[in-house]
Amino acid sequence: xxxxxxxVAKPYFIFALILLAGEILFxxxxxxxxxxxDFLFPLVPFNVLRMVHxxxxxxxxxxxxxxxxxxxxxxxxxxxxxxxxxxxxTFWVFAAAGVATIxxxxxxxxxxxxxxxxxxxxxxxxxxxxxxxxxxxxxxxLVVVSYVFNTIMTVLLGRRTVITTVLITGLLGLAVxxxxxxxxxxxxxxxxxxxxxxxxxxxxxxxxxxxxxxxxFVLIKTTGVDREHIxxxxxxxxxxxxxxxxxxxxxxxxFMGAPEYWLWIGSISxxxxxxxxFLMILFAFTMARDRKIQHENEIxxxxxxxxxxxxFIGAGxxxxxxxxxxxxxxxxxxxxxxxxxxxxxxxxxIMIMFTMISYAMPIMRGRPHGNSKPAQxxxxxxxxxxxxxxxxxxxxxxxxxIVQILDQRVGTDLIGFMESQESIAGIxxxxxxxxxxxxxxxxxxxxxxxxxxENA
Amino acid sequence: xxxxxxxxxxxxxxxxxxxxxxxxxxxxxFDTVHQIPERSNEVNMTENVVHGKKLWEKYNCVGCHTIVGxxxxxxxxxxxxxxxxxxxxxxxxxxxxxxxxxxxxLDTPNRRKMPQFNLSNEEVDNLSDFLxxxxxxxxxxxxxxxxx
Numbered sequence: 001x002x003x004x005x006x007x008v009a010k011p012y013f014i015f016a017l018i019l020l021a022g023e024i025l026f027x028x029x030x031x032x033x034x035x036x037x038d039f040l041f042p043l044v045p046f047n048v049l050r051m052v053h054x055x056x057x058x059x060x061x062x063x064x065x066x067x068x069x070x071x072x073x074x075x076x077x078x079x080x081x082x083x084x085x086x087x088x089x090t091f092w093v094f095a096a097a098g099v100a101t102i103x104x105x106x107x108x109x110x111x112x113x114x115x116x117x118x119x120x121x122x123x124x125x126x127x128x129x130x131x132x133x134x135x136x137x138x139x140x141x142l143v144v145v146s147y148v149f150n151t152i153m154t155v156l157l158g159r160r161t162v163i164t165t166v167l168i169t170g171l172l173g174l175a176v177x178x179x180x181x182x183x184x185x186x187x188x189x190x191x192x193x194x195x196x197x198x199x200x201x202x203x204x205x206x207x208x209x210x211x212x213x214x215x216x217f218v219l220i221k222t223t224g225v226d227r228e229h230i231x232x233x234x235x236x237x238x239x240x241x242x243x244x245x246x247x248x249x250x251x252x253x254x255f256m257g258a259p260e261y262w263l264w265i266g267s268i269s270x271x272x273x274x275x276x277x278f279l280m281i282l283f284a285f286t287m288a289r290d291r292k293i294q295h296e297n298e299i300x301x302x303x304x305x306x307x308x309x310x311x312f313i314g315a316g317x318x319x320x321x322x323x324x325x326x327x328x329x330x331x332x333x334x335x336x337x338x339x340x341x342x343x344x345x346x347x348x349x350i351m352i353m354f355t356m357i358s359y360a361m362p363i364m365r366g367r368p369h370g371n372s373k374p375a376q377x378x379x380x381x382x383x384x385x386x387x388x389x390x391x392x393x394x395x396x397x398x399x400x401x402i403v404q405i406l407d408q409r410v411g412t413d414l415i416g417f418m419e420s421q422e423s424i425a426g427i428x429x430x431x432x433x434x435x436x437x438x439x440x441x442x443x444x445x446x447x448x449x450x451x452x453x454e455n456a
Numbered sequence: 457x458x459x460x461x462x463x464x465x466x467x468x469x470x471x472x473x474x475x476x477x478x479x480x481x482x483x484x485x486f487d488t489v490h491q492i493p494e495r496s497n498e499v500n501m502t503e504n505v506v507h508g509k510k511l512w513e514k515y516n517c518v519g520c521h522t523i524v525g526x527x528x529x530x531x532x533x534x535x536x537x538x539x540x541x542x543x544x545x546x547x548x549x550x551x552x553x554x555x556x557x558x559x560x561x562l563d564t565p566n567r568r569k570m571p572q573f574n575l576s577n578e579e580v581d582n583l584s585d586f587l588x589x590x591x592x593x594x595x596x597x598x599x600x601x602x603x604x
Binding site for chain 2: 033034036037038041042045046047048050051110111114119123125126127128131186187188189190191192193228231232233235236238239242243246247249250253254255256257258259260261262263265269329330332333334335337338407408409414415416417418420421
């Protein structure tokens with residue numbers, strides 16, 4: 001570790017991984033409730049399980065981004081973090097707010113929670129992914145503002161690189177677009193329209209910049225390729241992200257009350273959305289091929305290549321399947337959306353976090369050359385377990401979506417939602433089984449942290 | 457392919473292309489905001505409808521259902537439940553909703569369960585008004601069938 005303040009990343013990474021275990025656990029509980037409606041009911045109804053599942057994902061990714069930023073910014077800026085103390089304080093504030101929110105979801109009926117948390121003053125709750133009570137949302141803003149400020153100050157006082165510029169652009173976007181979470185018009189359609197400004201422009205625009213910056217950083221470190229070369233690739237990738245991703249928001253405006261022109265604009269722009277992910281694959285594999293050094297932390301590079309490939313499949317290919325308006329007419333609001341959501345979040349964001357943790361964690365633990373070979377081997381096993389598990393459950397959800405469409409939307413012999421869902425039970429069982437594999441993979445991954453170093 | 461592109465070219469595509477896309481997006485946003493009131497029949501958005509939407513949020517209905525195709529996929533789409541369960545008849549739908557909400561949770565073993573929210577009759581009517589209003593939104597011919 002070149003700068004001692006990089007160490008603030010460690011608690012962020014550890015907490016993110018713990019939250020990930022929670023997220024997967026709640027995913028499994030949902031998978032079971034999908035099949036057995038009485039499971040946990042009425043103790044924890046489905047909407048609560050889902051809220052915990054998705055909100056844990058959001059909080060863990062923000063934790064992962066913060067950890068990654070605090071680790072890479074000092075090295076890029078070539079100076080200590082502007083305020084390591086602030087980074088530690090925000091860690092505890094964020095962790096406390098996150099835990100309190102999840103406990104609130106689990107132990108207080110949601111309607112009561114809205115009353116207890118001043119939702120009537122400024123109603124923001126009860127919307128998908130943005131279910132957080134007002135104090136939590138305000139807390140997120142404060143944490144993100146202090147995070148962005150700390151990052152910007154460090155870079156301003158140090159060296160500016162393309163990676164830091166791209167990262168900061170992504171962070172500013174993240175902060176600005178979250179503000180739409182506070183804007184809830186009384187008209188449902190207006191509400192939905194601006195809701196996507198947070199949800200889509202986070203996931204399919206600003207977060208991709210953050211992902212690109214982290215990927216570029218790890219590739220520089222593990223391949224030793226010339227920075228000029230890396231920079232060009234990074235610019236190209238984020239250029240394609242911006243060109244396709246911003247107007248690509250239109251693919252959410254097809255069938256929700258927005259005007260017709262979005263059918264064209266959304267279809268055309270989002271047809272280009274796989275391109276930046278495809279470039280990421282070329283980027284990772286070209287850099288790995290042209291590498292100047294043989295870094296002993298091989299697993300970090302494996303994750304870097306893996307995140308590019310799975311992000312392309314999950315976000316690019318699975319997104320493209322249903323992004324053209326005439327197709328989306330039939331797929332909108334089915335399990336196909338869930339299939340795409342699962343593989344893209346995992347491929348792009350969970351795996352980039354693993355990439356960074358795999359690279360940085362050994363260094364922070366005093367192993368500059370990476371973990372021991374057996375530990376890396378075990379990590380590789382977990383890499384495949386999680387990948388196969390996620391791809392398997394994505395395929396199962398896709399099959400479920402297709403059956404759902406055929407049952408409810410195509411032809412004349414239509415059956416209702418509940419009846420159709422019963423006919424999909426077998427597929428949902430397979431989905432749950434792959435979910436178990438993902439959890440087993442994560443536990444295998446955790447165990448690699450506790451393997452003894454041979455030559456330590 | 458990438459050999460012929462220099463770093464400064466890539467940089468220009470990023471700033472130029474990004475700004476261009478953002479400007480078009482902002483312009484279309486203004487136009488969409490201008491069109492939504494008509495497409496959603498905002499004139500019919502009564503106080504009851506607005507109250508219904510607040511209840512929809514307060515009870516986190518979107519945590520199980522989809523509405524206009526967005527939400528969770530655990531329970532049926534509700535944009536066209538007015539047509540599906542009320543045959544597009546307001547009083548029939550409201551009566552159906554009163555009965556349905558009171559009957560939750562159904563005691564069919566292992567059927568997916570909807571919690572009992574203990575709403576007042578007036579609140580259930582507000583929810584119905586909200587769903588009736590939503591069913592009339594111009595969503596470019598979506599949903600494709602009555603089954604949602």
